[in-house]
Amino acid sequence: xxxxxxxxxxxxxxxxxxxxxxxxxxxxxxxxxxxxxxxxxxxxxxxxxxxxxxxxxxxxxxxxxxxxxxxxxxxxxxxxxxxxxxxxxxxxxxxxxxxxxxxxxxxxxxxxxxxxxxxxxxxxxxxxxxxxxxxxxxxxxxxxxxxxxxxxxxxxxxxxxxxxxxxxxxxxxxxxxxxxxxxxxxxxxxxxxxxxxxxxxxxxxxxxxxxxxxxxxxxxxxxxxxxxxxxxxxxxxxxxxxxxxxxxxxxxxxxxxxxxxxxxxxxxxxxxxxxxxxxxxxxxxxxxxxxxxxxxxxxxx
Amino acid sequence: xxxxxxxxxxxxxxxxxxxxxxxxxxxxxxxxxxxxxxxxxxxxxxxxxxxxxxxxxxxxxxxxxxxxxxxxxxxxxxxxxxxxxxxxxxxxxxxxxxxxxxxxxxxxxxxxxxxxxxxxxxxxxxxxxxxxxxxxxxxxxxxxxxxxxxxxxxxxxxxxxxxxxxxxxxxxxxxxxxxxxxxxxxxxxxxxxxxxxxxxxxxxxxxxxxxxxxxxxxxxxxxxxxxxxxxxxxxxxxxxxxxxxxxxxxxxxxxxxxxxxxxxxxxxxxxxxxxxxxxxxxxxxxxxxxxxxxxxxxxxxxxxxxxxxxxxxxxxxxxxxxxxxxxxxxxxxxxxxxxxxxxxxxxx
Numbered sequence: 001x002x003x004x005x006x007x008x009x010x011x012x013x014x015x016x017x018x019x020x021x022x023x024x025x026x027x028x029x030x031x032x033x034x035x036x037x038x039x040x041x042x043x044x045x046x047x048x049x050x051x052x053x054x055x056x057x058x059x060x061x062x063x064x065x066x067x068x069x070x071x072x073x074x075x076x077x078x079x080x081x082x083x084x085x086x087x088x089x090x091x092x093x094x095x096x097x098x099x100x101x102x103x104x105x106x107x108x109x110x111x112x113x114x115x116x117x118x119x120x121x122x123x124x125x126x127x128x129x130x131x132x133x134x135x136x137x138x139x140x141x142x143x144x145x146x147x148x149x150x151x152x153x154x155x156x157x158x159x160x161x162x163x164x165x166x167x168x169x170x171x172x173x174x175x176x177x178x179x180x181x182x183x184x185x186x187x188x189x190x191x192x193x194x195x196x197x198x199x200x201x202x203x204x205x206x207x208x209x210x211x212x213x214x215x216x217x218x219x220x221x222x223x224x225x226x227x228x229x230x231x232x233x234x235x236x237x238x239x240x241x242x243x244x245x246x247x248x249x250x251x252x253x254x255x256x257x258x259x260x261x262x263x264x265x266x267x268x269x270x271x272x273x274x275x276x277x278x279x280x281x282x283x284x285x286x287x288x289x290x291x292x293x294x295x296x297x298x299x300x301x
Numbered sequence: 302x303x304x305x306x307x308x309x310x311x312x313x314x315x316x317x318x319x320x321x322x323x324x325x326x327x328x329x330x331x332x333x334x335x336x337x338x339x340x341x342x343x344x345x346x347x348x349x350x351x352x353x354x355x356x357x358x359x360x361x362x363x364x365x366x367x368x369x370x371x372x373x374x375x376x377x378x379x380x381x382x383x384x385x386x387x388x389x390x391x392x393x394x395x396x397x398x399x400x401x402x403x404x405x406x407x408x409x410x411x412x413x414x415x416x417x418x419x420x421x422x423x424x425x426x427x428x429x430x431x432x433x434x435x436x437x438x439x440x441x442x443x444x445x446x447x448x449x450x451x452x453x454x455x456x457x458x459x460x461x462x463x464x465x466x467x468x469x470x471x472x473x474x475x476x477x478x479x480x481x482x483x484x485x486x487x488x489x490x491x492x493x494x495x496x497x498x499x500x501x502x503x504x505x506x507x508x509x510x511x512x513x514x515x516x517x518x519x520x521x522x523x524x525x526x527x528x529x530x531x532x533x534x535x536x537x538x539x540x541x542x543x544x545x546x547x548x549x550x551x552x553x554x555x556x557x558x559x560x561x562x563x564x565x566x567x568x569x570x571x572x573x574x575x576x577x578x579x580x581x582x583x584x585x586x587x588x589x590x591x592x593x594x595x596x597x598x599x600x601x602x603x604x605x606x607x608x609x610x611x612x613x614x615x616x617x618x619x620x621x622x623x624x625x626x627x628x629x630x631x632x633x634x635x636x637x638x639x640x641x642x643x644x645x646x647x648x649x
Contacts, residue, residue: 129369192405192407192410192411193410193411193412193413195366195405195411196412196476198366198397199366199397199402200397200398200402200424200428200476201393201394201395201396201397201398201399201425201428202394202398206428211413214415214416215413215414215415
């Protein structure tokens, strides 16, 4: 049996191999770098995060208690860059303070929603049959409602507060994740290496979480990024309707709602929080679109 | 090593009248219909047959990996004297990969693309022996060495896409052999590889089989592979074993007309062939519409009314070889002087 010791494949020596996992992330990153709008989105998100982290310590005024009653609804000036609102509070400081709040709502609601959705979707896809039918029909019911309406209903039932907004937005984002993950699971579980794992004696939970999950992360990441944008919008919408953050919390949606009454004589009160929402949503959307292209193996270079 | 050899059994695997069917809405398709064969300890059994003859389903049945809508309907699968069909799913998981391992046909898709080769070999150590990361890695390197992969310390950190087909099949073998199984099921392990690599992989399997003293169930449709590696051969046709012999008998005096047909359709390099290569006429009947008599009858050049109407049994001759054909029985109603080899040559 000498043949088995001769090797057709020559070991490539001297080439130092970088960690391939790192390499694949690098290739995604390189593709992302070439996509201008994704880069802009990414930079905006980083900026927003920096603002959220250190902004509150640098604001010129206290967003809640510095009420300059003599200077209500002042237009933007060098003292108040974004002007003041109907209580004479500095809008710039409030917008800055609201950044962290908004990002946190977006992030945590999607974290919650995606976790639940991924779990349900992967279970449905892997076990199929009746479990699949039950889970997915339930998801269909959730999907049948417009997500804002669903969130609205949940907040109404639970009562208006920030935590409940997070829960409501999370629930309304579950079905999208469940669907995406179920589809990916269906395609992955038919692959031969999953059979090979079963032939190796791996348990269902090991196969699901160690072998299927890592193979379907990219659609989850893309969907999560895009969903954060939607979540921010939904949360702002709920606060605008008075169901989310309660005054005097400087939440962008709530501020927008405050400004509504002064739209004719002091449009800046609504304008700046509105712009902030636009920037945040746009940033996540642009990054999400870029990520989707970057993760797509069909787009090379 | 998993358990000391138990002297109470001679065959590492005994399959008795295995029946596996697939159910559609109103149809039962018998993919494996009463298959029986034995694998003696430390021997290699080749299972040969056309596509759709039930070879792969037999192997999946042994590991109880048949998925809906398929079902093992009956029979016995005795592994080391114990019936696998009576085991619970948890007991089966302990057997899979540990005592019975499987190598799949496609080395390209049988490895998880998101894990390094090392992580995948480690899996079986971690599942079955509960080893930690470091220990498992050390043992994985040893396994890679065993299957003849050069510079295993480096290979272990590579991903499947960085390896060639032959390398991947070696990795598959390393994974399968990690826990020293007593039985290895190899489902067309060389079909996807080119010929030089095929020979290497077969040599490797044979070498490791002798070293580790395990039984191998080798599924193939390549008689060359059988000649090179097997001790015994089971020829399957339409979900049934039609001939079971030792390798030598199979090549010197095949008995069943189907086996003879298979032999003759292999090109011989030492014979001049005028004209076309011999073929077996017709095609495999659809499993949903099986002939009621011998399943090979519609394609058999010797078929008589008896063949067409009644299914022959698998008869054992005095040398222990088994054959399912009326020609070798007392009831044969055709030409008593029939010579399978001569006649089929002239008819083809």
